[in-house]
Amino acid sequence: MTDIISSTQSHTRGNDDEPLLSVRDLTVTFQRHGDEPFVAVDKVSFDLRPGDTLGIVGESGSGKSVTSLAIMGLLPDRGVRVEGEVLYNGQDLLKLSPTQMRDRRGAELGMIFQDPLSSLNPVVPIGLQVTEVLERHRGLSRKAATPLAREMLDRVGIPDPDRRLKDYAHQLSGGMRQRALIAMALAASPRVLIADEPTTALDVTIQAQILAVLKDLVEDTGTALIMITHDLGVVAGLVDTVNVMYAGRVVERADRHPLFAEPRHPYTAGLLASIPRLDGSRGERLRPIPGSVADNLPWTSACAFAPRCSQPIDQCVAQTPELVEHGDRALRCFNPMEVPR
Numbered sequence: 001m002t003d004i005i006s007s008t009q010s011h012t013r014g015n016d017d018e019p020l021l022s023v024r025d026l027t028v029t030f031q032r033h034g035d036e037p038f039v040a041v042d043k044v045s046f047d048l049r050p051g052d053t054l055g056i057v058g059e060s061g062s063g064k065s066v067t068s069l070a071i072m073g074l075l076p077d078r079g080v081r082v083e084g085e086v087l088y089n090g091q092d093l094l095k096l097s098p099t100q101m102r103d104r105r106g107a108e109l110g111m112i113f114q115d116p117l118s119s120l121n122p123v124v125p126i127g128l129q130v131t132e133v134l135e136r137h138r139g140l141s142r143k144a145a146t147p148l149a150r151e152m153l154d155r156v157g158i159p160d161p162d163r164r165l166k167d168y169a170h171q172l173s174g175g176m177r178q179r180a181l182i183a184m185a186l187a188a189s190p191r192v193l194i195a196d197e198p199t200t201a202l203d204v205t206i207q208a209q210i211l212a213v214l215k216d217l218v219e220d221t222g223t224a225l226i227m228i229t230h231d232l233g234v235v236a237g238l239v240d241t242v243n244v245m246y247a248g249r250v251v252e253r254a255d256r257h258p259l260f261a262e263p264r265h266p267y268t269a270g271l272l273a274s275i276p277r278l279d280g281s282r283g284e285r286l287r288p289i290p291g292s293v294a295d296n297l298p299w300t301s302a303c304a305f306a307p308r309c310s311q312p313i314d315q316c317v318a319q320t321p322e323l324v325e326h327g328d329r330a331l332r333c334f335n336p337m338e339v340p341r
């Protein structure tokens, strides 16, 4: 399995290096009161080397945030079971104490959270928050860090950064807070950065600017990036490899270009059909995927996606599809899309 997963990254830089982050069969089960245990993330595996970029794409509730919180050691300690391995430089993060894990967050493992307000300190001006990250993680003096903090705010598109340095989180708009949070994560210059829907709250111009900043970070510092989004359009120009998740499982994995050119899973094809394309002919309608996750079948006895699928066959409602490797792609589907020849 390891070899096959590694081969999907073969075109990326740092090919001969050991993976920086190696996620193996990561499984997260919530024990909800009085309910059956709920498997939110089911045997997710991937490797990241320095400079690699991975997109994790799927609809709301597919397990994207839970995957990232599990990697960062940020899930609640009660009512949840985390299994598998999260190897960072060969060491299993799931076995570390909360204190050891806290030491790794920031400079080694950075995260841009989906919810910016809860991740900014309300009583410290944002400029100082960025400055403190630079002091703590890069060992800079206050004097050296302050102008750099200003530069970081400017880089993520915060207008009038000199004034904004003194602002508190509540004085900023949602999009501005998100940008401040991104500046903080970048300031730590982490080796692995998980960005969870970092641009959802932002308008398209700022979104493009943030994506460019993330791309620069990867190219300049070799940070390995995990980009989490429900929108395939966001990862289109950014990542090498895409993991498409549905109901907690990876249903398709491929390098970005073949995935966009020839989606094999009907769910991936559905996601692609529902994003606006610049090259689409005028008047072409976007086709949302019918139904909702409420229609899902249990993975234990079927394909969860079958009730919403464009081309289900009998097997899909009677048997669990496995994730099968095909060359440098992987697919969990009994009746994949035809590949045009």
Ligand SMILES: Nc1ncnc2c1ncn2[C@@H]1O[C@H](COP(=O)(O)OP(=O)(O)OP(=O)(O)O)[C@@H](O)[C@H]1O
Pocket: 030, 032, 038, 040, 058, 059, 060, 061, 062, 063, 064, 065, 066, 067, 076, 114, 230
């Ligand atoms: N603390 C928790 N307790 C119980 N269930 C949870 C908890 N956190 C998440 N879940 C459930 O796990 C599933 C996956 O949630 P997750 O937040 O990872 O989705 P997501 O893919 O990030 O969606 P979105 O695009 O809306 O952010 C959901 O069904 C969610 O209700």
Ligand SMILES: [Mg+2]
Pocket: 064, 065, 066, 114, 196
């Ligand atoms: Mg989420």
